[in-house]
Amino acid sequence: NAGVTQTPKFRILKIGQSMTLQCAQDMNHNYMYWYRQDPGMGLKLIYYSVGAGITDKGEVPNGYNVSRSTTEDFPLRLELAAPSQTSVYFCASSHGPPYGYTFGSGTRLTVV
Amino acid sequence: GQQVMQIPQYQHVQEGEDFTTYCNSSTTLSNIQWYKQRPGGHPVFLIQLVKSGEVKKQKRLTFQFGEAKKNSSLHITATQTTDVGTYFCAGQTSGSRLTFGEGTQLTVNP
Numbered sequence: 084n085a086g087v088t089q090t091p092k093f094r095i096l097k098i099g100q101s102m103t104l105q106c107a108q109d110m111n112h113n114y115m116y117w118y119r120q121d122p123g124m125g126l127k128l129i130y131y132s133v134g135a136g137i138t139d140k141g142e143v144p145n146g147y148n149v150s151r152s153t154t155e156d157f158p159l160r161l162e163l164a165a166p167s168q169t170s171v172y173f174c175a176s177s178h179g180p181p182y183g184y185t186f187g188s189g190t191r192l193t194v195v
Numbered sequence: 196g197q198q199v200m201q202i203p204q205y206q207h208v209q210e211g212e213d214f215t216t217y218c219n220s221s222t223t224l225s226n227i228q229w230y231k232q233r234p235g236g237h238p239v240f241l242i243q244l245v246k247s248g249e250v251k252k253q254k255r256l257t258f259q260f261g262e263a264k265k266n267s268s269l270h271i272t273a274t275q276t277t278d279v280g281t282y283f284c285a286g287q288t289s290g291s292r293l294t295f296g297e298g299t300q301l302t303v304n305p
Contacts, residue, residue: 125298184293
């Protein structure tokens with residue numbers, strides 16, 4: 084099992100560009116999450132999904148969009164990238180409460 | 196909303212010294228989880244505590260859940276350089292998603 088796979092691992096964007104961060108899991112988890120982590124800081128929840136076709140906002144959703152058309156995939160879309168979106172983005176999945184989360188290895192994004 | 200506070204934010208120890216990080220919730224939790232993130236890595240699930248007063252051990256790591264289910268601690272005995280990283284607690288109320296603390300960043304001087 085691959086677990087949670089995130090692509091790309093690194094990306095540099097120019098201000099105003101858009102991109103999609105990919106996340107796929109092969110554990111048949113219903114719950115999936117997107118977090119961002121700024122240097123030396125904790126995890127902030129961007130969006131989450133409790134199943135295919137269902138998504139909801141987290142703490143910091145502005146500037147991002149998500150979709151969940153399948154159980155396996157949960158892509159995160161950045162529209163009109165801004166320097167404030169420079170961060171490490173982690174995707175995670177779980178079976179849902181009370182189970183623990185499995186995290187992907189992250190995407191390091193720099194907006195210049 | 197639910198808040199999870201973690202202290203200290205940073206801890207520097209000499210190899211062989213003990214280390215403890217504390218986690219406090221503003222609300223009663225159904226369970227608390229601990230994660231470790233190595234430098235440059237991703238968070239990795241360590242353990243979950245569910246019962247009031249529960250104590251669990253993993254080799255040199257001891258995890259406790261408070262009697263009121265609002266606080267928790269992680270204690271590492273005789274730290275090693277492999278213990279370096281950030282330790283996060285994450286609390287959950289019934290049916291909700293996890294709320295992560297800000298983490299404690301541990302450095303170990305050899």
